[in-house]
Amino acid sequence: MATNAEPDPPPSSEPDEVTVGHSVIVPPDRRHPRKLSEEFAMILREFEVETVTLREVIGLLHGRGYVLLVMFLALPFCTPVPLPGLSTPLGLIIGLIGGRLALGAKPWLPARLLETRLPPATFRKVFVITQKIVLWFEKFLRPRLPAVTAQPWLEQIHALSIVVCALLLLLPLPIPFSNVFPAWAILLLAGGLLERDGVFIIAGHIATAVAAGYFIVIGIFGVGAFDALWKRFFE
Numbered sequence: 001m002a003t004n005a006e007p008d009p010p011p012s013s014e015p016d017e018v019t020v021g022h023s024v025i026v027p028p029d030r031r032h033p034r035k036l037s038e039e040f041a042m043i044l045r046e047f048e049v050e051t052v053t054l055r056e057v058i059g060l061l062h063g064r065g066y067v068l069l070v071m072f073l074a075l076p077f078c079t080p081v082p083l084p085g086l087s088t089p090l091g092l093i094i095g096l097i098g099g100r101l102a103l104g105a106k107p108w109l110p111a112r113l114l115e116t117r118l119p120p121a122t123f124r125k126v127f128v129i130t131q132k133i134v135l136w137f138e139k140f141l142r143p144r145l146p147a148v149t150a151q152p153w154l155e156q157i158h159a160l161s162i163v164v165c166a167l168l169l170l171l172p173l174p175i176p177f178s179n180v181f182p183a184w185a186i187l188l189l190a191g192g193l194l195e196r197d198g199v200f201i202i203a204g205h206i207a208t209a210v211a212a213g214y215f216i217v218i219g220i221f222g223v224g225a226f227d228a229l230w231k232r233f234f235e
Helices: 036-047 054-077 087-102 120-140 152-170 180-195 198-234
Strands: none
Touching: 036 054, 036 120, 054 087, 054 120, 054 152, 054 180, 087 152, 120 180, 152 180, 152 198, 180 198
């Protein structure tokens, strides 16, 4: 199963529909792919002109589209800085992409979600904070442990962990680090799938287990606290 979203389109003299208008993005040279930091910086430059839809971002990223989009959407949650109202819609989008990958199908999003406009101020601020994370990824990501990604069914299993983390991200819980753990797991998994790096993928599965364990502990303590309060005030 290929994790890239779109096959290369046939050559055309017409401008691509998502790059017309006021876009300042320069399409990448497929023979010399841009670095992750360059990809994200180019997207953020677009925000200086106008707000950007998911459809436009995917078009600007070309063949690396959907998996790189997953990384981009997870970045806002990699720091403890609260971003109210974003975890549920972005978690849904990540979950839908991960679900398609887990089924071995071509990534796809409904037209309504593709027209979602990303808040420019938020993503500009987030990228300043997370720039070191992107540079770190860029430095260490490389093809390793090919057995981890050798078969399509293995990549589908890796995508399942992205779905699990997206579901955790969907939960609008006002609890410290409830977004950070699943976001980091998504970043590691998506980066590993993007560059076929088995080390990052394994680290992503470990981070997924940590995130799930954190939510289980929250659930256990939450139920215990509720039970204690009920007995104190109503029994």
